[in-house]
Amino acid sequence: MTQNAVRETLRDGRRGPDPEADPDAGPSDGDGGDAPASVADGGHRPRRGRKLLKWSAAVLALLIAGSATAGYAYYRHLNGNIKKEALNLGDHKVAEPTPNSAGQTPLNILLIGSDARDTEENQQLGGARETFGSTPLADVQMLVHLSADRTNLSVISMPRDTLVRIPKCTDPDDGTVYPASERRVMTNQSLGHGGPGCTVATWQELTGIHIDHFVMVDFAGVVSMADAVGGVPVCVDANIHSRDSLGHGSGLKLRKGTHPVKGEQALQWLRTRYGFEDGSDLARAKAQHMYMNSLVRELRRNATLSSPNKLRRLAEEATRALTVDPGLDTVKKLYDLSTELRKVAPERITMTTMPNRYVGARVEPTEDAEQLFRLVREDIALDGRDAKPANAPGTPGETVPADPAADDADIAVQVRNGTRTDTLAAAAGRTSTVAGVLREKGFTDASADTTGSLSEKRTVVRYPSADLEGDARRVADALGIPASSVKRSTDVSGVTLVVGADWREGTTYRAPGEDDDVPESAQALNGADDKACMHVNPGFTW
Secondary structure, three states: OOHHHHHHHHHHOOOOOOHHHOOOOOOEOOOOOOOOOEOOOOOOOOOOOOOOOOHHHHHHHHHHOOOOOOOHHHHHHHHHHOEEOOOOOEOOOOOOEOOOOOOOOOEEEEEEEEOOOOOHHHHHHHOOHHHOOOOOOEEEEEEEEEOOOOOOEEEEEOOOOEEEOOOOEEOOOOOOEEOOOOOOEEHHHHHHOOOHHHHHHHHHHHHOOOOOEEEEEOHHHHHHHHHHOOOEEEEEOOOEEOOOOOOOOOOOEEOOEEEEEOHHHHHHHHOOOOOEOOOOHHHHHHHHHHHHHHHHHHHHHOHHHHOHHHHHHHHHHHHHHEEEOHHHOOHHHHHHHHHHHOOOOHHHEEEEEOOEEEEOOEEEEOHHHHHHHHHHHOOOOOOOOOOOOOOOOOOOOOEOOOOOOOOHHHOOEEEEEEEOOOOOOOOOOHHHHHHHHHHHOOOOOEEEEEEEEOEOOOOEEEEOOHHHHHHHHHHHHHHOOOHHHEEEOOOOOOOEEEEEOOOOOOOOOOOOOOOOOOOHHHOOEEOOOOOOOEOEOHHHOO
């Protein structure tokens, strides 16, 4: 069978039986570990010393999964390699974006790197033998956003030790209920709450971004995939040896300059902290972005991938490395997705890290993080090359609330004063004034909270759950507050209007112009930048 014939089979299933109905497709592999019937929120688990970025194998699989040159039997075999688990284990859903005029919608894929040590190979690569079979952690999390018109791609990575509230999740295999965390915990613990579907639920709760798919890959996947593509060029600005006097570090040893890494050396690059910049997880994320960009460029120009044997090996390794949601559980589905992803040129790919600040040894999202999330929700390209979409239903990225708004008179609204700034005291009487404006507009259940003042740069309407989103949007619309200032928050118990420093006087709100620039704190890296080089800490050079 020719390569073109196989691709035709993958596209429309015209050759042979319907592969989507294959009874021998890979079984579900989502037991989520040996957990009790109800798992309460506990303290932090001990940090594992040796972590790694696995998204590289996932991205590679998405880009080339349709390249097998064998016949239908081999196609069935590859399908059997792919493991699948439920997409979302949470109770709350985020509405899908409204299609644009061409009927297109953005596509959001969560890439998850698991530190699972459930095989001898993973245990050998991943660290201490006593961790074999332990509850896995989602140590790498990256959201890939493909624009509605397929012209650009944005990536947001979240540091593994970001403090979040993990929502209630239910394991679909055994019914285990994992209660919502009562306090903030590290985001990588979400994978142990029933599987990758809880990591998806956690992201959606934090960002308000609808996630269409997830792709998860483990330790062994990165090593095998790096070998399959023949290495990925990376750069350091000085000789580096990632090892300190106490034995900490990945063991990576490279000379100054650009070098192709593959196999275990690629794994070392992807998990190196000691020796890169300040030795933080944020420096490691920067190195991971460079690797991912370089990988994409290599896949585009590497002529060796036209070799049938290498393509077959690549397809074999890719499918064995993956756990996906049911929407991506066949080679055909992965091929279709890879076709969409290949439409984006490297210069339209933007890699970012979620803006954050330290809280002790952990980090938390900042106001800049919400700005980044908004840009993705509204399908605004992070490279600044798109015109700003109109903020109205029907615009790609603008979601329609799943639960419509109640009548104005039935919407309870609490108004709080957030006009205090670093240099100005809170403006007096703002809650009573704005609550009065709402009542005049028909929101008769609006009330002023005069118990204290907050500090908000911009006026915002917050709501606690999806069933109140429509009500919150209606309140914002009545006052002329843009939809981008309507935010879901677990810090409120009902629809809450916080009058910000941008509305210190008067009864009419005038929205300031939207800032659609990517915050500098997101450390954006363009996919076509082949000159990027990791800075080596002088204490780790040789």
